[in-house]
Structure formats: C-alpha cells, structure tokens
Amino acid sequence: MDDSARHDALVAVASIADPQRRALLEFVARQPEPVGRDEAARALGMARGTAAFHLDRLVEAGWLVTEFQRRNGRTGPGAGRPAKLYSAASGEVSVSVPERHYDIAAELLSRAVEESDRTGRPIRPTLERVATDLGRALGSASDSMTEVLQRLGYEPVDDGADGLLLTNCPFHRVAQNHTATICGANRALLQGATEGVDEEARAVVLEPRIGHCCVRLVAAGPA
Structure with a gap:
C-alpha cells in the first residue's frame, strides 16, 4: 500500500469513530435496498439533518455510495424531486499498524x-x-x-x-x-x-x- 492509499484508509477508519456515524453505516449495510435519509433517521432515532450530515461524510470517506430514485413510481413534470439514497460501497477498507499484507x-x-x-x-x-x-x-x-x-x-x-x-x-x-x-x-x-x-x-x-x-x-x- 502506497502512502496515499494508506492515508485514505486511515482517514476512512477514523471517520467511523463517531458512534452515530458508525451506527448509520451498520444500519445501511444491513439493508437489502438503498436507504433514504428519512428512513435512516427514523430507524436510529436521530434528527434528519444529523443523519444527512453523517451519511454524506460516510460517502466522502468511501464507505457508502449514493443514487437518486423516485420511490413513488411517478415520472415527468410534477413527479417531485428524486430521493437521495445510500447503500454500502462494494469495496473494502483495511489498515493495520504496523502494516500487514x-x-x-x-x-x-x-x-x-x-x-x-x-x-x-x-x-x-x-x-x-x-x-x-x-x-x-x-x-x-x-x-x-x-x-x-x-x-x-x-x-x-x-x-x-x-x-x-x-x-x-x-x-x-x-x-x-x-x-x-x-x-x-x-x-x-x-x-x-x-x-x-x-x-x-x-x-x-x-x-x-x-x-x-x-x-x-x-x-x-x-x-
């Protein structure tokens, strides 16, 4: 692992030190379908804004990926804005000190x-x-x-x-x-x-x- 990749892995691991963020990651990873902000907030009993903040930080750290869907099935004018949904990234994050392979x-x-x-x-x-x-x-x-x-x-x-x-x-x-x-x-x-x-x-x-x-x-x- 080069210095840049190791730094990114350490940053990713540090990003889930926050217990709320870690709980959100675990919740999203367990779901069979992508999760919206409202759903995640309700499941963990936190404010929607708090859930949105932590979910987006998890995306930045590489733990989650996003997509946009209209869950009501409607399309075209008047269908409303698509919802931002989160799912677990397909890759993995691994870091060890000292370095192991x-x-x-x-x-x-x-x-x-x-x-x-x-x-x-x-x-x-x-x-x-x-x-x-x-x-x-x-x-x-x-x-x-x-x-x-x-x-x-x-x-x-x-x-x-x-x-x-x-x-x-x-x-x-x-x-x-x-x-x-x-x-x-x-x-x-x-x-x-x-x-x-x-x-x-x-x-x-x-x-x-x-x-x-x-x-x-x-x-x-x-x-």
Missing part, C-alpha cells in the same frame, strides 16, 4: 494450490516459484528495491554494511504459525523482486531474528 499471502497460497493441483508438482516448491514470479512483477514495476520494500511494508533500514534490515514482516501472524512455509515464500518473493528491479548490489538471505523479518538483504559478494 495477509492478502498477498492468501493470493500466493491460492495460486500455489491451484497450480499444484493442475500439474501434480509438490506444493512447497510451487509456492516458492509462484512467489518469485510475483516478486519479479513487483520489481519490474518499481524503480528500486527500496521502493518495493517500502510499498510492501517491510520498513527497511540500513544495516551499516551496505545491506538492509527489514524491521517489519508483512506476514507476521501467519509466519509465526507456519514459519518454514511463509519465510520460504517471503524469501522467494523478495528474490524475484531483486531480479525484476535488476538489483545486483544486494542478495536476499534467510536470517531470522527477534523483532525483524526473517529475511534481510546483504551486500552481494563478488560474482
């Missing part, structure tokens, strides 16, 4: 299982190959290895010896319970990224240590 872990595991079923090859080497391919694509779309690491939330810092320590693991919880599997895929992902970004100055190694990712980048030795 369990969606990437799920994608890698799903791709590996499907390919292993299709080809009959063992799952673990298939997972690492799939991770390498994804890392290579991420690297090709980036200007530097540091950019890749920052985008994925690894929080890289110089180790003082031309290498990088990764102070955050984007797959922390899964890696704790399935260390060998996830750390192997993690290394393969970053190895692919170094190939995609054409990073020759550093090599990817497994080096578990408390408080850091199990992978780090070290200065590459002579060819």
Whole structure:
C-alpha cells in the first residue's frame, strides 16, 4: 500500500469513530435496498439533518455510495424531486499498524494450490516459484528495491554494511504459525523482486531474528 492509499484508509477508519456515524453505516449495510435519509433517521432515532450530515461524510470517506430514485413510481413534470439514497460501497477498507499484507499471502497460497493441483508438482516448491514470479512483477514495476520494500511494508533500514534490515514482516501472524512455509515464500518473493528491479548490489538471505523479518538483504559478494 502506497502512502496515499494508506492515508485514505486511515482517514476512512477514523471517520467511523463517531458512534452515530458508525451506527448509520451498520444500519445501511444491513439493508437489502438503498436507504433514504428519512428512513435512516427514523430507524436510529436521530434528527434528519444529523443523519444527512453523517451519511454524506460516510460517502466522502468511501464507505457508502449514493443514487437518486423516485420511490413513488411517478415520472415527468410534477413527479417531485428524486430521493437521495445510500447503500454500502462494494469495496473494502483495511489498515493495520504496523502494516500487514495477509492478502498477498492468501493470493500466493491460492495460486500455489491451484497450480499444484493442475500439474501434480509438490506444493512447497510451487509456492516458492509462484512467489518469485510475483516478486519479479513487483520489481519490474518499481524503480528500486527500496521502493518495493517500502510499498510492501517491510520498513527497511540500513544495516551499516551496505545491506538492509527489514524491521517489519508483512506476514507476521501467519509466519509465526507456519514459519518454514511463509519465510520460504517471503524469501522467494523478495528474490524475484531483486531480479525484476535488476538489483545486483544486494542478495536476499534467510536470517531470522527477534523483532525483524526473517529475511534481510546483504551486500552481494563478488560474482
């Protein structure tokens, strides 16, 4: 997640700290059809103006979307103004501190299982190959290895010896319970990224240590 997307997600989450706004979001999300301001206000026992204000703030934050309908079925002159209706947005908002990317872990595991079923090859080497391919694509779309690491939330810092320590693991919880599997895929992902970004100055190694990712980048030795 880049800085702009992360900022937007944090703003969205902060927007539902207000209990009235959160109650409106939950009410609208539960309804099978779009909801009008009057309906929402009556359901939650709040003034129409208050409901309208909070509903519009939820739209601005990306939680809700709007449409306009004439619910009386009339059309043409004299039919009245269409009502502004609200419904839950189809997307999702997710943010974690520190940054995690369990969606990437799920994608890698799903791709590996499907390919292993299709080809009959063992799952673990298939997972690492799939991770390498994804890392290579991420690297090709980036200007530097540091950019890749920052985008994925690894929080890289110089180790003082031309290498990088990764102070955050984007797959922390899964890696704790399935260390060998996830750390192997993690290394393969970053190895692919170094190939995609054409990073020759550093090599990817497994080096578990408390408080850091199990992978780090070290200065590459002579060819």
